[in-house]
Amino acid sequence: MDGTDKQTVFAALSHLLSYPDEEWRKERSEWQQIIGEIEHEALRGHLLAFLESAASYSSEELIETYVYTFDFGKKTNLYVTYFNSGEQRERGIELLQLKDLYQQSGFQPTGKEL
Structure with a gap:
């Protein structure tokens, strides 16, 4: 994986792990396109699968899951x-x-x- 791919993967992970507010949801298709250009097949597949899974949640469900996972878990902080x-x-x-x-x-x- 080259340096550009690494930067893209890290940027995508940073975004995907940020609080899923309305802006986060609006940027989904933009991130889907960016992630689609990652050369590493397995990483690209996992990140796109995450985006697809996140799209199946309502805004409230996604926020609730995020808060439960990251705000209340010492192991997942x-x-x-x-x-x-x-x-x-x-x-x-x-x-x-x-x-x-x-x-x-x-x-x-x-x-x-x-």
Whole structure:
């Protein structure tokens, strides 16, 4: 898998794991097209299957499933620093170190979250 494919996969995963608000649903066909261009067949298939599955849920069901899965589960919490620091103050330092690691690896974090 080349660098462009990796960036596309990571961007798609980031979007697909974000809160499924109305904008998330509106962008479904755009992401379906972007994901459809991923060369890695298995990854492309899994991501497209996820989009197809998500489309079968109502907005309320999708949000409810997202909240139940990610907001209430310690094992499925999306904050990668949560396991080490929980809600402690040290988490901020850990997040900054993670952001630096992303940048050193050639990724450009967005300004949406620390």
